[in-house]
Amino acid sequence: xxxxxxxxxxxxxxxxxxxxxxxxxxxxxxxxxxxxxxxxxxxxxxxxxxxxxxxxxxxxxxxxxxxxxxxxxxxxxxxxxxxxxxxxxxxxxxxxxxxxxxxxxxxxxxxxxxxxxxxxxxxxxxxxxxxxxxxxxxxxxxxxxxxxxxxxxxxxxxxxxxxxxxxxxxxxxxxxxxxxxxxxxxxxxxxxxxxxxxxxxxxxxxxxxxxxxxxxxxxxxxxxxxxxxxxxxxxxxxxxxxxxxxxxxxxxxxxxxxxxxxxxxxxxxxxxxxxxxxxxxxxxxxxxxxxxxxxxxxxxxxxxxxxxxxxxxxxxx
Amino acid sequence: xxxxxxxxxxxxxxxxxxxxxxxxxxxxxxxxxxxxxxxxxxxxxxxxxxxxxxxxxxxxxxxxxxxxxxxxxxxxxxxxxxxxxxxxxxxxxxxxxxxxxxxxxxxxxxxxxxxxxxxxxxxxxxxxxxxxxxxxxxxxxxxxxxxxxxxxxxxxxxxxxxxxxxxxxxxxxxxxxxxxxxxxxxxxxxxxxxxxxxxxxxxxxxxxxxxxxxxxxxxxxxxxxxxxxxxxxxxxxxxxxxxxxxxxxxxxxxxxxxxxxxxxxxxxxxxxxxxxxxxxxxxxxxxxxxxxxxxxxxxxxxxxxxxxxxxxxxxxx
Numbered sequence: 001x002x003x004x005x006x007x008x009x010x011x012x013x014x015x016x017x018x019x020x021x022x023x024x025x026x027x028x029x030x031x032x033x034x035x036x037x038x039x040x041x042x043x044x045x046x047x048x049x050x051x052x053x054x055x056x057x058x059x060x061x062x063x064x065x066x067x068x069x070x071x072x073x074x075x076x077x078x079x080x081x082x083x084x085x086x087x088x089x090x091x092x093x094x095x096x097x098x099x100x101x102x103x104x105x106x107x108x109x110x111x112x113x114x115x116x117x118x119x120x121x122x123x124x125x126x127x128x129x130x131x132x133x134x135x136x137x138x139x140x141x142x143x144x145x146x147x148x149x150x151x152x153x154x155x156x157x158x159x160x161x162x163x164x165x166x167x168x169x170x171x172x173x174x175x176x177x178x179x180x181x182x183x184x185x186x187x188x189x190x191x192x193x194x195x196x197x198x199x200x201x202x203x204x205x206x207x208x209x210x211x212x213x214x215x216x217x218x219x220x221x222x223x224x225x226x227x228x229x230x231x232x233x234x235x236x237x238x239x240x241x242x243x244x245x246x247x248x249x250x251x252x253x254x255x256x257x258x259x260x261x262x263x264x265x266x267x268x269x270x271x272x273x274x275x276x277x278x279x280x281x282x283x284x285x286x287x288x289x290x291x292x293x294x295x296x297x298x299x300x301x302x303x304x305x306x307x308x309x310x311x312x313x314x315x316x317x
Numbered sequence: 318x319x320x321x322x323x324x325x326x327x328x329x330x331x332x333x334x335x336x337x338x339x340x341x342x343x344x345x346x347x348x349x350x351x352x353x354x355x356x357x358x359x360x361x362x363x364x365x366x367x368x369x370x371x372x373x374x375x376x377x378x379x380x381x382x383x384x385x386x387x388x389x390x391x392x393x394x395x396x397x398x399x400x401x402x403x404x405x406x407x408x409x410x411x412x413x414x415x416x417x418x419x420x421x422x423x424x425x426x427x428x429x430x431x432x433x434x435x436x437x438x439x440x441x442x443x444x445x446x447x448x449x450x451x452x453x454x455x456x457x458x459x460x461x462x463x464x465x466x467x468x469x470x471x472x473x474x475x476x477x478x479x480x481x482x483x484x485x486x487x488x489x490x491x492x493x494x495x496x497x498x499x500x501x502x503x504x505x506x507x508x509x510x511x512x513x514x515x516x517x518x519x520x521x522x523x524x525x526x527x528x529x530x531x532x533x534x535x536x537x538x539x540x541x542x543x544x545x546x547x548x549x550x551x552x553x554x555x556x557x558x559x560x561x562x563x564x565x566x567x568x569x570x571x572x573x574x575x576x577x578x579x580x581x582x583x584x585x586x587x588x589x590x591x592x593x594x595x596x597x598x599x600x601x602x603x604x605x606x607x608x609x610x611x612x613x614x615x616x617x618x619x620x621x622x623x624x625x626x627x628x629x630x631x632x633x634x
Contacts, residue, residue, distance in 0.1 A: 043589040272591040272622035305589035
């Protein structure tokens with residue numbers, strides 16, 4: 001279990017490395033949901049998502065010799081870029097295991113940060129196994145995308161910042177993929193804003209954390225969920241994140257892809273923010289009234305903005 | 318002529334009314350242009366552009382009786398929305414003269430802020446004449462979009478803020494339509510960042526201010542310029558803004574619509590910001606190397622983000 005002191009320590013490590021993203025508000029949003037809403041736009045973070053917080057906290061905490069040996073991770077998304085950036089900042093090597101059919105722009109962006117890319121055939125090979133082999137054979141250290149105390153603590157710093165910037169909240173709304181962001185965020189919230197509750201948001205098709213929390217044990221979905229929220233597709237919660245979230249998360253709500261599209265449009269047109277589908281689920285849940293927030297002070301983590309113009313047009317056109 | 322003291326007075330009036338927009342930076346942008354670049358994203362301002370600064374400074378400065386009589390302006394764009402918002406904040410009436418073929422969303426947005434809309438046929442009627450008649454007949458006061466000392470001073474507050482946030486600059490890059498934003502911005506810059514220069518950016522097809530400054534007198538273009546930068550279409554500089562800008566602006570550069578599109582895409586993909594064509598001209602000029610900034614500290618006013626998803630797709634799709 002992580003404590004708020006772990007998140008405070010992470011915030012110290014991240015000072016001058018992660019951006020202190022601003023708080024953004026919208027009278028239109030407040031009027032639409034009948035609450036006072038403060039958004040934490042982590043799409044404006046380095047690397048375009050909150051992921052640098054956890055990745056850098058993890059890598060910079062490795063002892064000198066271990067760190068010098070390099071790190072490895074498997075991800076085709078925001079975590080890959082974050083590990084590449086964080087490793088470069090820590091002057092060490094990053095190896096990223098990515099599917100060979102990942103978008104060329106993502107491969108290029110990750111390589112552009114100086115990482116070595118190892119591709120695999122995602123229909124025939126197991127990425128965790130490949131990463132494990134690289135760990136053993138090359139002396140690399142794995143940086144998990146969420147199921148790690150230092151990663152969870154790093155992700156929680158976004159909420160520490162938000163509370164320092166905007167004051168106490170009644171409700172915090174957080175996207176849920178593997179559960180690392182909400183584990184850290186809810187821990188920070190409960191420590192710093194007594195009486196507040198943390199609510200997670202998953203895509204309808206990928207509600208593994210909702211099912212798991214409701215049944216009291218980790219549930220595994222039968223297949224990778226079909227959703228535009230490509231950052232929220234794990235089929236089961238992490239072992240550590242599940243244990244944490246069972247204690248610190250109030251409940252989970254789900255949103256449809258259509259509701260996510262509407263929220264992306266709202267964020268674009270009314271708030272001038274580019275937000276990827278996974279990052280828009282919190283605003284989506286508020287706009288359709290799936291969370292009872294009337295008259296309350298509500299924080300929302302807008303977790304990332306890594307979507308190209310062409311994909312954006314595909315999704316919203 | 319306005320002085321920096323006029324801009325300071327405007328900043329006091331605007332405190333708590335306009336947002337203090339953040340400063341945003343991008344290592345990718347810095348690397349691309351070989352300079353240290355700080356952007357002032359006025360797309361995140363109330364009403365989606367810097368225009369609230371000038372409109373509120375003007376309306377809130379009117380004496381009680383005059384202000385109570387209401388205000389009028391003609392605009393189909395950001396100034397209209399800004400006057401509507403500012404009038405509501407000052408508890409007075411706003412009448413906005415808009416073409417009857419303005420996008421329904423713009424008409425609705427302006428009406429949504431509580432303004433009265435008067436439409437006209439832009440192929441057969443003169444909007445200034447209509448506004449003049451409303452002034453006389455209804456006792457309204459005109460809020461000009463740029464050619465007014467209080468409007469210019471209000472617009473200059475964005476640069477006062479930027480300098481307070483980011484420190485001294487060597488170069489400030491500012492979009493130029495009627496010239497109000499750059500008149501205020503350059504005045505603030507020269508007073509607060511000695512030795513710095515202000516450079517304006519116009520669309521190629523709408524280079525009336527460039528021609529005017531080069532020839533030493535106000536030049537009028539033969540027709541409304543064809544450009545995607547719909548906020549930068551005046552055919553001639555204002556009388557006051559021309560006089561001001563002849564003294565405070567170093568020079569003007571121009572960018573093509575294609576260069577503006579590339580900058581909008583860069584701002585979307587790398588900085589996660591929704592910027593309308595007129596707002597992207599400064600970044601466009603930097604990205605194509607039209608301004609010599611090597612090794613310097615460069616500020617850029619990103620003036621607005623009022624573009625709907627559908628129009629965005631039309632422009633970039």
